[in-house]
Amino acid sequence: MNTTATTHYPAAKETQQIEHRTLSILVDNEPGVLARVIGLFSGRGYNIDSLTVSETEHEQHLSRITIATQGTPMVIEQIKNQLERLVPVHRVVDLTAGMTAIEREIALVKVRGKDNNRVEALRLADAFRARVIDATTESFVFEITGKSDKIDQFVVLMAPLGLVEVSRSGIVAIGRGPEGM
Amino acid sequence: MQKEMTGAEMVIQALLDQGVEHIFGYPGGAVLPIYDALFQQDKLRHVLVRHEQGAVHAAEGYARSSGKVGAVLVTSGPGATNAVTGLTDALMDSIPIVVLTGQVPTHLIGNDAFQECDTVGITRPCTKHNYLVKNVNDLSRILHEAFYVAANGRPGPVVVDIPKDIQFAKGTYVGPKNIQHKTYQPKLKGDLDKVKAAVELMRHAKKPVFYTGGGIINSGKEASVLLRELVKLTGFPITSTLMGLGAYPAADPQWLGMLGMHGTYEANLTMHDCDVMICIGARFDDRITGRLDAFSPGSKKIHVDIDPSSINKNVHVDLAIVGDCAHVLEDMVRLWRAGSVTPDKKALAAWWKQIDEWRGKKSLAYKNSKEIIKPQYAIQRLYEFTKGLDAYITTEVGQHQMWAAQFYQFQEPRRWMTSGGLGTMGYGLPAAVGVQMAHPKSLVIDIAGEASVLMTMQEMSTAAQYDLPIKIFILNNQYMGMVRQWQELLHGGRYSHSYTESLPDFVKLAEAYHCVGMRCEKPGDLDAAIQEMIKVKKPVIFDCVVDQAENCFPMIPSGRAHNEMLLGDAGVSVEDAITEEGKVLV
Ligand SMILES: Cc1ncc(C[n+]2csc(CCOP(=O)(O)OP(=O)(O)O)c2C)c(N)n1
Ligand SMILES: [Mg+2]
Numbered sequence: 094m095n096t097t098a099t100t101h102y103p104a105a106k107e108t109q110q111i112e113h114r115t116l117s118i119l120v121d122n123e124p125g126v127l128a129r130v131i132g133l134f135s136g137r138g139y140n141i142d143s144l145t146v147s148e149t150e151h152e153q154h155l156s157r158i159t160i161a162t163q164g165t166p167m168v169i170e171q172i173k174n175q176l177e178r179l180v181p182v183h184r185v186v187d188l189t190a191g192m193t194a195i196e197r198e199i200a201l202v203k204v205r206g207k208d209n210n211r212v213e214a215l216r217l218a219d220a221f222r223a224r225v226i227d228a229t230t231e232s233f234v235f236e237i238t239g240k241s242d243k244i245d246q247f248v249v250l251m252a253p254l255g256l257v258e259v260s261r262s263g264i265v266a267i268g269r270g271p272e273g274m
Numbered sequence: 275m276q277k278e279m280t281g282a283e284m285v286i287q288a289l290l291d292q293g294v295e296h297i298f299g300y301p302g303g304a305v306l307p308i309y310d311a312l313f314q315q316d317k318l319r320h321v322l323v324r325h326e327q328g329a330v331h332a333a334e335g336y337a338r339s340s341g342k343v344g345a346v347l348v349t350s351g352p353g354a355t356n357a358v359t360g361l362t363d364a365l366m367d368s369i370p371i372v373v374l375t376g377q378v379p380t381h382l383i384g385n386d387a388f389q390e391c392d393t394v395g396i397t398r399p400c401t402k403h404n405y406l407v408k409n410v411n412d413l414s415r416i417l418h419e420a421f422y423v424a425a426n427g428r429p430g431p432v433v434v435d436i437p438k439d440i441q442f443a444k445g446t447y448v449g450p451k452n453i454q455h456k457t458y459q460p461k462l463k464g465d466l467d468k469v470k471a472a473v474e475l476m477r478h479a480k481k482p483v484f485y486t487g488g489g490i491i492n493s494g495k496e497a498s499v500l501l502r503e504l505v506k507l508t509g510f511p512i513t514s515t516l517m518g519l520g521a522y523p524a525a526d527p528q529w530l531g532m533l534g535m536h537g538t539y540e541a542n543l544t545m546h547d548c549d550v551m552i553c554i555g556a557r558f559d560d561r562i563t564g565r566l567d568a569f570s571p572g573s574k575k576i577h578v579d580i581d582p583s584s585i586n587k588n589v590h591v592d593l594a595i596v597g598d599c600a601h602v603l604e605d606m607v608r609l610w611r612a613g614s615v616t617p618d619k620k621a622l623a624a625w626w627k628q629i630d631e632w633r634g635k636k637s638l639a640y641k642n643s644k645e646i647i648k649p650q651y652a653i654q655r656l657y658e659f660t661k662g663l664d665a666y667i668t669t670e671v672g673q674h675q676m677w678a679a680q681f682y683q684f685q686e687p688r689r690w691m692t693s694g695g696l697g698t699m700g701y702g703l704p705a706a707v708g709v710q711m712a713h714p715k716s717l718v719i720d721i722a723g724e725a726s727v728l729m730t731m732q733e734m735s736t737a738a739q740y741d742l743p744i745k746i747f748i749l750n751n752q753y754m755g756m757v758r759q760w761q762e763l764l765h766g767g768r769y770s771h772s773y774t775e776s777l778p779d780f781v782k783l784a785e786a787y788h789c790v791g792m793r794c795e796k797p798g799d800l801d802a803a804i805q806e807m808i809k810v811k812k813p814v815i816f817d818c819v820v821d822q823a824e825n826c827f828p829m830i831p832s833g834r835a836h837n838e839m840l841l842g843d844a845g846v847s848v849e850d851a852i853t854e855e856g857k858v859l860v
Contacts, residue, residue, distance in 0.1 A: 121457065124406065125394060136399050167586055174583035180403040180423055180458045 109165035113142070114189045115196060115266045116173065117274060121181040122148050122156040129179050130158055139164065139172050143198075143241070145263040155183070161264050186274045188266045196266040200244045205232040206255030214254045221247045232257070276448055281410045281441040282307035285374065288417035289318055291450045294345045296321055296336065296711050298329035302349025303389060304376025307441035321711060321740060324732035326353050328704035330360020330431075331730070333371045335691050335708030339666055341494065343424050344371040344708065350378055351389030354435075355396065359698060361431045362400040366695025367517060368492055370429035372420045379439040380408060393435045402430030407437065410445035418450040427460030428581040429492055460580060464597030464605060472552070472576045472593050473609040479550035480621035481628075482510045485533065485562075488517030488694070489555015489579060491687045493599035497521070498687045500603035501554070507610055509622060511629055513541035515556050517694045520684035530629070531638070534562040535830050536676040539637035539839055540629055542828075545570050546836035547628075554578045555599045558589040559695070568835030578602045637828045637841055638680055647797050649674060649749045649820040653681040653721065656747060659804050661685075665717040666709045668692065670702040670726030673755035673826045678721040700729030703746060707733055710742040717745070717808065724750040724777055724817075734787040737813040745807055746815045748780060751822045759825045784815035793817040832859035 120126045127146055134141050143161035148154070162172060169187070176185045188194035202223070204214050214233060218225065223237035237247055241264060248259055268274065279287065285308050289297060298321045301309045312320050323329040326348045333344030348357050354375040364371050378387040394406045403423050405416045413436070420432040476482060484505060490497045498521045505512050505528055512522050513530040522529055531538035533545055542564075545551065551573045556562070558577075563569040566588065575591040577584075578599060585594040595602055640650045667682055668691040669675040675692055684690050691709060693701040702720040710718040720727070727748055737744050757772040784791030790812050794803040800818075807816050827842035 125398065128395070129398060132399055167590065170586055171583065174585070178428075178581065178583050180455070183457050 109167060111163055111165060112169060112189075113161065113163045114169050114187055115194060115264060116160045116162065116176070117186045117188050117266060118158040118160065118176055119183040119185075119274065120156050120158060120179075121183070122154040123181055126156070126181045127158070129181070130160075130176065133175055133179065134160075134162075134172075137171075137175065139168065143263040145265050159264055159266050184274060186268070188268060193269045194266045195269060196240060196264050197238055198241050198244055198264050199236065199238045199262040200248070201226070201260045202235045202237060202248060202251055203232060203257040203259070204235065204251050204255050205257050207231060210254045214251060217247070217250050217254075223247065276446055278444060279447050280307070280311070281407075281413050281436065281443050281445065282311040284410070284414050284445070284447045285417065285436070285441070286311045286315060286318055287447055288414050288450070289345060292418065292421045293342065295319060297345040297347050298323055298332040298336070298708065299347030300326050300329060300349065300353060302351075302353050302376060304350035304353075304378060304438050305347060305374075305441070307438065308347060308374070308376070308436075320347070321707075322736065323704065323707075324735050325730065326356035327359050327700065328707070328730050328733045328736065330357050330364065330371065330373065331698075331701050331704035332708030332711070332733075332736075333373075334360065334364050334367075334369045334701075335668060335705030336712045337369050337371055337708075338491070338691050338705075339688050339709040340712040341688065342712075343421055344369070346371060346373040348373065348375055349389070350376045350393070351391045354391055354393040358396060358400060359696075361397055361433065363693055363696045363698045363701065364431035365400050365402065367693065368429045368488060369431065370424040371431045372417075372424050373431060373433045375433060375435045376441075377406070377435045377437040380437045381439070383437065393433065397433045400431070401433050402428075404433035404435065406435045407440050410440050410443040413440060413445065414448045418448075419455055421450075422455055423458055427458070428489075428584075460598075461596055462580075462598040462601050464578065464595040464602040466605065468593060468595045469602060469605045470609060472578075472595060473606055473613065475550050475574055475576060475593065476508060476510075476552060476610070477613060477615045477617055479510075480618055481547060481549040481625045482508070482622075483530075483544045483548040483551055484510055484512035485514070485545060485551055485553045485556055486512065486518045486521055487515040487554070487556025489599050490518055490521040491555075493555065493580075495687065497555075497598075497600035497603060500600060500607055504603055504607050504610065507607065508617065510552075511544055511626070513537070513544065515559070515562055515694070516679055516692060518556060519679060519690045520687045523685040524683035525685060532679050534559075535564070536680065536826055536828065537830075538680075539635045539828055539841065540632040542830065542836040542839055543632045544629055548573045551575045552578075553591070554603070555580075557584045558587065560588070563588060564830045564838075565833055565835045568837075570836070635841065637839070640824075640827075640842060642797075643821070644797060647794070647800060647818060647820045649677050649751070649824055650681050651797065652747075652749060652800060652818050652820060653677050655800050655804055656719070656721070657682050659801070659808060660717060660719065663717050663808070664713075664715070665689065665719065666691065666706075666713060668702040668705040668709060668718070668720045670720070670722045671697045671699045671756075672723040672726060673751075673759065673824070674721055674723045674749040676756075676826045677749070682721070699723075699726035701726075703727055703730045703744075704733045704736075706744040706746070707736055707740075707742055710737070710744050711740070714742075718743075719745045719747050722746050722748045723755065724748050724752065724780070725754045725774060728778075731783070734784070734789055734813060734815070738788045742813060743811050744813050746813070747807070748815065748817050749820050750777075750780070750817050751820050751824070752777060753822055755824075756826070762825070763831070780815050780817035784813075787813070789813040789815060791815050791817070793819065795819040
């Protein structure tokens with residue numbers, strides 16, 4: 094994570110706190126647009142904690158990119174301004190500002206085990222409202238949605254029970270209330 | 275206007291409709307249809323360069339000196355990759371250009387075809403925007419959009435990659451009217467409440483300074499006129515970045531000279547001690563700020579810029595105004611005139627007294643010599659003989675560039691073309707070609723270093739072909755002087771590979787290019803030689819043999835603050851002046 098200002102001169106003492114932010118970016122769904130967004134993050138040393146993208150408004154060819162990132166307030170402001178400068182970007186909204194956003198992630202979790210471990214995995218899955226979407230005599234695939242920390246916790250609990258692999262979607266987010274972005 | 279034509283014909287039509295008169299280019303397999311279309315018309319003039327980097331720099335010089343968008347045409351693969359340095363240069367210095375690249379036919383893209391490269395991939399980080407055209411019916415819209423994006427907002431380079439089959443294909447041409455980008459619409463007017471607050475701050479300032487940059491030049495002639503008016507109205511001192519020289523006349527008493535790493539003592543100290551800083555169209559670059567945590571610690575900072583991402587990037591400002599310089603300056607002038615509070619005359623007088631004391635240091639002073647030409651002296655003489663003339667100056671990169679900025683007095687905008695952000699050696703000669711193309715009757719001089727100019731020397735051939743009487747004024751110290759200076763200051767005088775053993779004979783080189791070569795080695799001969807150079811109606815290479823050991827002062831060593839400048843005659847050993855931390859910086 095690059096917390097210093099973008100100069101190679103010794104930076105002013107870092108007094109600002111690192112903050113975690115979720116940004117929603119509305120873009121034209123045209124070739125290369127994702128490369129532009131990602132290239133901006135890597136080229137300027139910003140961090141991507143999570144990234145999701147998909148076309149959301151088919152008629153208008155608009156896609157929504159959700160990026161979870163972190164940085165000092167000054168860096169976050171830079172990220173937003175730099176994103177807005179990209180020609181195919183329509184809008185950038187910081188969903189974390191005002192704490193009004195709903196964030197969800199989906200994960201598919203494969204667990205392999207026998208006997209008690211198998212029973213225990215099922216019991217925990219039930220407690221986390223995870224669904225079984227594939228099963229064999231020695232394995233399950235669970236589908237779980239929720240906040241990222243809930244999924245983290247579920248994965249941690251599965252580890253000793255025979256966790257094989259996890260596939261996570263990354264965060265999707267949307268603001269509360271009647272207004273759109 | 276709607277018309278059926280081939281993609282290649284559309285390219286010519288779109289360029290003409292965009293008002294392009296000259297395009298700098300170099301042919302190749304993937305642009306042959308466009309070259310064929312060029313051949314069959316006589317409105318658009320093509321300038322054949324000798325290297326694609328030269329084409330882009332020429333277009334930059336053309337654009338910056340004329341205010342128009344520069345145009346370039348190159349082939350796929352090596353043509354496109356050769357253009358990358360120029361694109362990056364234009365991006366860093368906010369120069370509006372449109373570069374058309376040929377591409378292998380659509381069905382071969384991705385197959386590693388002959389002379390294929392991922393042009394949009396390679397140029398994505400070094401353009402403001404780029405396009406790959408996949409359908410001939412999109413071509414005219416994309417071309418018009420490219421010109422719009424290049425010129426509007428913060429200007430920059432745009433690439434349009436055109437596969438060869440699209441150039442052959444027939445489609446419908448649409449004219450430039452009604453083409454506006456659906457999302458890209460930069461804000462021109464500054465928020466009026468913020469401008470009011472800024473003027474209020476200025477009115478109560480006791481130690482104010484204007485710090486301006488290339489944004490004023492890019493904003494247009496009007497911005498310079500308004501800036502002059504505002505500076506006169508307020509009576510405040512003004513300094514500018516390298517890119518902003520000429521926006522305010524250097525002959526005026528309120529002008530402090532350039533600021534930054536090689537700026538004047540008075541400009542940097544005024545910045546350091548001011549209480550209100552009015553930054554207009556500049557970006558707090560590291561060459562300007564020096565050590566960030568000691569940058570103008572006691573001031574309230576106002577920042578006017580058309581690009582929101584330039585604001586609060588390196589330095590936190592107190593009042594940010596997003597808008598075009600000319601629009602905001604217009605509001606500032608109007609509000610200043612309308613206001614009732616008069617500025618604190620006594621405080622301002624004391625501030626000027628302080629500034630005059632700093633001026634008294636004469637930080638640009640150097641020891642002249644009767645035996646050997648001092649580079650500073652050469653530029654002063656060049657200025658004396660060209661100041662009354664309609665002259666444009668370009669430069670290469672190095673000490674000569676800084677001396678040109680310090681000693682050539684720019685009175686008008688768009689007269690000064692230099693590679694500021696990227697610092698590209700080899701910029702000046704092709705840029706001069708472009709400037710001369712835009713201003714055929716003017717005097718165009720490249721103040722050059724002998725190392726830099728060799729990087730794009732082949733463009734002398736272009737100058738000869740098109741009868742462009744550019745003057746290449748080389749301050750020849752046989753060293754990569756700026757590198758030598760840093761080696762002297764930072765690396766114990768170990769001059770590792772910064773001396774050029776076997777330079778060409780520049781006089782003979784000029785003659786080989788069908789140009790005129792001149793050499794001057796004695797201060798006493800300089801005046802006559804410069805006057806003769808100006809009279810020659812052909813391209814000239816002027817080999818001005820100067821002191822090899824001269825260093826460029828004043829200087830803020832890396833990692834130091836504005837008030838820790840080194841002056842040429844200062845007693846400090848320069849080696850002690852640079853901290854261990856500073857040594858790792860560039
Ligand atoms: C393309 C490129 N390569 C390397 C550099 C690093 N560099 C900066 S100044 C300089 C020396 C320039 O020498 P010269 O043109 O003779 O100018 P002088 O400093 O002697 O006036 C070098 C090598 C650069 N700026 N650009
Ligand atoms: Mg040199």
